[in-house]
Amino acid sequence: MATPPQFNKPMSDMPEGPELHFASLYVNNKCDGLRFGGKVEKSAVSKNPEVPFSCPEYTIRAVSRGKEVKLILTSVADGADVACIVFRFGMSGSFKLTTEEELPKHAHLRFYTLDAPRQVLSFVDPRRFGSWVYNGTWQLERGPCVMTEYDKFRENVLKHLSEKLFDKPICEVMLNQKYFNGIGNYLRSEILLPLEVIHLADKGYNPAHTHDYTVLMQWMQCYNAPGMKSLRDSNGRTIWFQAEPGPLIPKGKKARNKRKSVDIKPVKVEPNATKRKSTRGKLTAVKKECKEVKVEAGEETAVKRRRAKMTENTTEDAKMNNKGEQGKRLPRGKKTVDPEVKVSRRQSPRSPMPKTPSGRGKAIKQEKEDVPTPKPRTRRLRSDVGNQPKNSPKLKPRKKRQSAVRAAEKKS
DNA sequence: CGTCCACGTCTAC
DNA sequence: TAGACCTGGACGG
Numbered sequence: 001m002a003t004p005p006q007f008n009k010p011m012s013d014m015p016e017g018p019e020l021h022f023a024s025l026y027v028n029n030k031c032d033g034l035r036f037g038g039k040v041e042k043s044a045v046s047k048n049p050e051v052p053f054s055c056p057e058y059t060i061r062a063v064s065r066g067k068e069v070k071l072i073l074t075s076v077a078d079g080a081d082v083a084c085i086v087f088r089f090g091m092s093g094s095f096k097l098t099t100e101e102e103l104p105k106h107a108h109l110r111f112y113t114l115d116a117p118r119q120v121l122s123f124v125d126p127r128r129f130g131s132w133v134y135n136g137t138w139q140l141e142r143g144p145c146v147m148t149e150y151d152k153f154r155e156n157v158l159k160h161l162s163e164k165l166f167d168k169p170i171c172e173v174m175l176n177q178k179y180f181n182g183i184g185n186y187l188r189s190e191i192l193l194p195l196e197v198i199h200l201a202d203k204g205y206n207p208a209h210t211h212d213y214t215v216l217m218q219w220m221q222c223y224n225a226p227g228m229k230s231l232r233d234s235n236g237r238t239i240w241f242q243a244e245p246g247p248l249i250p251k252g253k254k255a256r257n258k259r260k261s262v263d264i265k266p267v268k269v270e271p272n273a274t275k276r277k278s279t280r281g282k283l284t285a286v287k288k289e290c291k292e293v294k295v296e297a298g299e300e301t302a303v304k305r306r307r308a309k310m311t312e313n314t315t316e317d318a319k320m321n322n323k324g325e326q327g328k329r330l331p332r333g334k335k336t337v338d339p340e341v342k343v344s345r346r347q348s349p350r351s352p353m354p355k356t357p358s359g360r361g362k363a364i365k366q367e368k369e370d371v372p373t374p375k376p377r378t379r380r381l382r383s384d385v386g387n388q389p390k391n392s393p394k395l396k397p398r399k400k401r402q403s404a405v406r407a408a409e410k411k412s
Numbered sequence: 413c414g415t416c417c418a419c420g421t422c423t424a425c
Numbered sequence: 426t427a428g429a430c431c432t433g434g435a436c437g438g
Contacts, residue, residue, distance in 0.1 A: 015419050067420080091418065092420095185418090
């Protein structure tokens with residue numbers, strides 16, 4: 001019932017299941033007792049639909065399911081639910097309650113309170129990959145929430161295991177929202193434990209005070225972590241992992257996310273590995289591909305540095321919140337992480353890393369003006385890097401993106 | 413300044 | 426299965 005009082009800051013960087021869940025808690029917490037009214041405003045630039053809703057007085061509450069959040073608008077007059085809007089966050093969506101004056105940049109859908117000073121609940125989405133559906137339902141193709149509908153989720157998977165799509169490498173299957181609604185690219189690397197992320201709230205992974213991701217970063221053992229290997233899955237997305245890939249190793253390319261590549265060595269798939277076959281499917285083709293796939297050992301210093309930046313975000317707030325537990329990994333039983341990796345991450349050199357969550361660039365920039373802090377070096381949540389060693393004969397040049405092409409054309 | 417990358421879908425070949 | 430859709434941070438030159 002009562003939402004945890006700590007959810008009073010917006011939350012949705014890393015918009016995967018847990019973050020969407022946090023977003024709903026945030027809305028419920030911040031909008032509790034607020035009376036909204038009038039029209040719902042959409043930014044001109046957003047291609048999402050208008051929300052032709054107007055009610056003299058209504059309240060807002062939220063509920064999440066996997067990677068969707070539904071806002072439910074309830075008329076104060078008769079207590080009836082008069083509208084709902086289902087949101088997907090894309091890569092950068094979030095909700096934020098502010099005053100009118102502090103309206104964030106990229107606030108693409110806005111709900112205004114009646115009482116002065118007027119406040120605004122905004123759907124903020126810099127990249128505009130997010131979407132909403134007015135009076136829509138949970139997206140039909142999406143399966144049960146991996147966190148809040150665990151039994152249904154499990155049943156849904158088991159019931160369809162024989163489908164062909166489950167023949168793919170599990171890291172790819174896990175991004176299929178029909179069966180893993182809520183799992184995204186960091187969670188798949190962190191092996192299906194999103195409930196743990198929710199429970200990180202107890203450890204300080206909530207927006208109450210921090211506004212940073214120290215705790216989440218420390219919880220993560222694979223995603224973007226030094227010592228981890230990475231490669232591209234067949235959809236071009238980076239998968240982070242440790243140890244040798246199994247026989248279903250994605251046939252994607254090498255990861256391009258290391259600044260300075262070490263020598264790329266082919267991974268030998270142990271003969272035994274193929275015996276550990278998935279319950280389905282023939283592996284012949286895959287085995288062949290395995291020979292071609294090269295995996296880069298992830299001990300590159302650039303990656304370490306990057307990870308260090310992310311985890312060593314020692315802001316005052318963070319310190320206070322974590323009560324000196326900053327450097328400690330949360331105990332987790334399941335994963336067998338190379339002790340050396342743990343050590344390296346814990347002992348990696350600390351450098352001041354002011355908080356600046358990536359999804360909120362502009363808002364942060366505005367904040368910066370008020371605060372005479374040294375210029376923040378933004379922590380990178382995305383996998384940084386990119387630059388492949390030029391002239392490496394082993395690496396295929398990356399295809400030029402359309403935007404780059406356009407830019408080039410403009411120039412000439 | 414140019415390039416690369418990012419927590420996610422979508423839809424045209 | 427490539428791209429397209431976007432913004433913006435980090436980094437190299």
